[in-house]
Every structure is written in C-alpha cells, then in structure tokens.
Amino acid sequence: MVKTHVHFPTDTNLLWDAIRKAIQTCAALCDTLDLTEWRQSAYHLRCFKKSYRLIQKLKHSTSQDEAKRQAKQAQIETAYQTYLDQAEAYQQRAHATRQRLNQAHGLPTPMLADLDAYLAHAERQIDQIRRRVPRGETIPHGEKVFSIFQPHTEWISKGKAGVPVELGLRVAVVEDQHRFILHHQVMEKTTDDQIAVSLVEHSQTRFPAVTAIRLDKGFHSPSNQVELKQHLENVILPKKGRLSEADKVRESDPTFVRLRRQHSAVESAINALGVHGLDKCPDHGIDGFKRYVALAVVARNIQRLGAVLREQEQQAANRRRGPYKKAA
Structure with missing residues (x-):
C-alpha cells in the first residue's frame, strides 16, 4: 500500500479546502485582469475559517x-447550518x-478548469x-472523495x-526467484482477486519463461484457480475460508507447502520499496x-543488481585468495 500525500479527510475539512481554493483562485484570476471584486478574499477566508474552527471544537454531549x-x-446543528450557508454563498459568488x-x-474554459473542479467539490461536500x-x-x-x-x-x-485506516492506493508487485521485480500494477478501485489473471498475463508477456507463481490468499477466487492453471504449470494460491477435502489434499502436497513457505520472501521487496521512499x-x-x-521499482531493481554484482566480486576475490587457514 502506497500512501498519498493528504491530510485525514472529514466532510467539513474537505469543504473548507474546496471553498478556500475557489476563493483563492477567483482572487488570483481577478488580480491578473485588474478586477477588484475579490479584493477582500483574505477577510472572507478568515470569516469562513472561524465557522470551520467552531465546528471542529464542538463535541456531542455525553x-x-x-x-x-x-x-x-441543537448548538451543533446551528453551527453546521451557519457553515453551510457561508459555503453556499461563497460558492455562488465564485460561480x-x-x-x-x-x-x-x-x-477560455481551460484556464477556468481548476476553479470548476473546486466548485464541483464544494457542491458535493455541501450536499x-x-x-x-x-x-x-x-x-x-x-460517493465519498477523500482528497480534493x-x-x-x-x-x-x-x-x-x-493502523486502522490508510489513505492511498494498493500496488501489486511480481518478484522473481532472484528478487528482481518483474512487473507491478497500481490498483485503482479494484481488489487482489480482480487482477490475478491480468497480473500473470502481463508478466508472461514480458517474461515468457514464467511458469509458476505464488500468491496471497487475497488473490483467491474459484475462477482464478481455474484460469491461472491454464497459463501456468504451478499455481500456489491458498484458498480463503474453510477448506474442502480436495483443497486440503492440494494444499498439503509437499511441493505446494515448500513453495508457499518461500512466498514470504516477497516481503523483503515490499519492505525495501517502503524504506527507500515508496511508503x-x-x-x-x-x-x-x-x-x-514505476521509478521506485526501477531504483529497487538497480539496487538489487548492485548487490548481485558486489556478491560476485566478493566471490571472485575469495577464489583468488584461496581458503582461509588459521595459524598453528
């Protein structure tokens, strides 16, 4: 999971963001044309922020x-009503x-695209x-949007x-036995089980020698079990939930158990990507x-290549020195 650079969203702070940017954009556009209708934009922002801060401080009674x-x-609803009335007034004025x-x-309309986007966000949050x-x-x-x-x-x-909640996008990573990342996919509004087959197909397009894959339980679905076996010789895909007798036999096979245990090695790639900036x-x-x-994946592969080259150089140096012997 890769986080996006956003603050924790609430409907009230998203509305504040939308109205704030709409006012600032209007003021900037008017300033370029020497128009004075938004000359008090800073004052309007202060007034609107006071209403926003009041809502932040109000708590439900226990x-x-x-x-x-x-x-x-009743006090909370009144504060919200004041906040919404102000937001609607600024939205209509900006429109x-x-x-x-x-x-x-x-x-031209393209120059007003940012303003149109902020007004659309404001309308949605008010509603x-x-x-x-x-x-x-x-x-x-x-219906929710978590950042404008x-x-x-x-x-x-x-x-x-x-860590109950994280804000960002999932990223699927395919790593080979030499710990190089072969393929990755940014997952937009999708889950692991929906991309399992496409992930394998894209990997095989680039690397036809791929004949086996190990996946987490999250990628399991009955259709995935069938389709993946049409593409690969070995599919190590544990089933979610209760196992049938046939599933117990399949997952207790020594080859299945051995390859499944090796799957944890992919966590090193995930950790390396996170430590080096992809968190x-x-x-x-x-x-x-x-x-x-994509650049983070390239950087990880370069780092892994450097580690392989260092290891080869060390092995060559050891062969030149010969075996190490202790003095008598």
Missing part, C-alpha cells in the same frame, strides 16, 4: 440529562465570477454534509494493529503517482 444532550445537538470571466473578459447532519443519513462509501487535491486516494482498512508518494495526480511507483 450527559445523562436528555435536555442537555438536545441543547448540545458568478467564473461566468463573468468567461463571457465578459474572454477567459453530503446536509444529508449527514440535519437529515441523519449515512453517506455511501462509493488527490481524488484518486482510497480509504483502505487492512486490519493492522494501531508515501509526494507527486500529484494519478499520473504522477504511477510515475513515482
């Missing part, structure tokens, strides 16, 4: 008194500015907050102790993310 809990809830810049001042707070709805996970700057970011729960991607956009991952 009192046993029902009246106190209701009063606190009106966008129309004037395009029609009256002739700014989701209204549904969540006053109406009490639960927002479906598929890195919209490809995904919410990943891996069940690790002390978090600082680049922007999905294209930048994929480029950064």
Whole structure:
C-alpha cells in the first residue's frame, strides 16, 4: 500500500479546502485582469475559517440529562447550518465570477478548469454534509472523495494493529526467484482477486519463461484457480475460508507447502520499496503517482543488481585468495 500525500479527510475539512481554493483562485484570476471584486478574499477566508474552527471544537454531549444532550445537538446543528450557508454563498459568488470571466473578459474554459473542479467539490461536500447532519443519513462509501487535491486516494482498512485506516492506493508487485521485480500494477478501485489473471498475463508477456507463481490468499477466487492453471504449470494460491477435502489434499502436497513457505520472501521487496521512499508518494495526480511507483521499482531493481554484482566480486576475490587457514 502506497500512501498519498493528504491530510485525514472529514466532510467539513474537505469543504473548507474546496471553498478556500475557489476563493483563492477567483482572487488570483481577478488580480491578473485588474478586477477588484475579490479584493477582500483574505477577510472572507478568515470569516469562513472561524465557522470551520467552531465546528471542529464542538463535541456531542455525553450527559445523562436528555435536555442537555438536545441543547448540545441543537448548538451543533446551528453551527453546521451557519457553515453551510457561508459555503453556499461563497460558492455562488465564485460561480458568478467564473461566468463573468468567461463571457465578459474572454477567459477560455481551460484556464477556468481548476476553479470548476473546486466548485464541483464544494457542491458535493455541501450536499453530503446536509444529508449527514440535519437529515441523519449515512453517506455511501462509493460517493465519498477523500482528497480534493488527490481524488484518486482510497480509504483502505487492512486490519493492522494501531493502523486502522490508510489513505492511498494498493500496488501489486511480481518478484522473481532472484528478487528482481518483474512487473507491478497500481490498483485503482479494484481488489487482489480482480487482477490475478491480468497480473500473470502481463508478466508472461514480458517474461515468457514464467511458469509458476505464488500468491496471497487475497488473490483467491474459484475462477482464478481455474484460469491461472491454464497459463501456468504451478499455481500456489491458498484458498480463503474453510477448506474442502480436495483443497486440503492440494494444499498439503509437499511441493505446494515448500513453495508457499518461500512466498514470504516477497516481503523483503515490499519492505525495501517502503524504506527507500515508496511508503508515501509526494507527486500529484494519478499520473504522477504511477510515475513515482514505476521509478521506485526501477531504483529497487538497480539496487538489487548492485548487490548481485558486489556478491560476485566478493566471490571472485575469495577464489583468488584461496581458503582461509588459521595459524598453528
């Protein structure tokens, strides 16, 4: 899992990000055209931030008194309503500015693309907050965006102790027996079992000599078990969940057990990639993310090649010196 460079998302701070960038973008565009309608942009940001900070400080009451809990809830809803009203006012004003810049001042649509994106993010967040707070709805996970700057970011729960949630994208890595990375794939809105076959096909396209593969349980599905055997001679793919008698026989085979134990070696490649900079991607956009991952894989292979060459040089030096003997 490679993290993206984002802060922890909430619907309120994402709305703050969207409105802040919309105001700043409008002010910058107006400044280039000597327009003064956003000359107080810094003041507007301070006013909006006060409402945002107030929401951050408000907490739900844990009192046993029902009246106190209701009063606190009413205070929270009032603060949210003020925040949303301000956000809508700034959104509408920024949209009106966008129309004037395009029609009256002739700014082309591509120059306004960033502003359009921020306004779309703001509209979505206003709608989701209204549904969540006053109406009490639960927002479906598929409707959520976890960063307006890195919209490809995904919410990943891996069940690790002390790390309940990670923000980023999964990356699948294929490593050979010599610890070189043969292939990798950035997984956008997909899971391990959905890419198992394509991962093998792409690896074999580049390296036809690949005849066996060891995979985690996460890649298992009944269809994957069948399709992978059509591409490879040996498929070491443990089944998730309860094993049938046939699965017990297959997974207790000595060859299966031996090759499955070797699978843990791929963790060294994952650790090396993380230690050398691939734990978090600082680049922007999905294209930048994929480029950064690819360069990290190339760097890892170069590092591994250097280790192999050093080992060969050391072995050659040992042969020239001959066996080491202790003095009598």
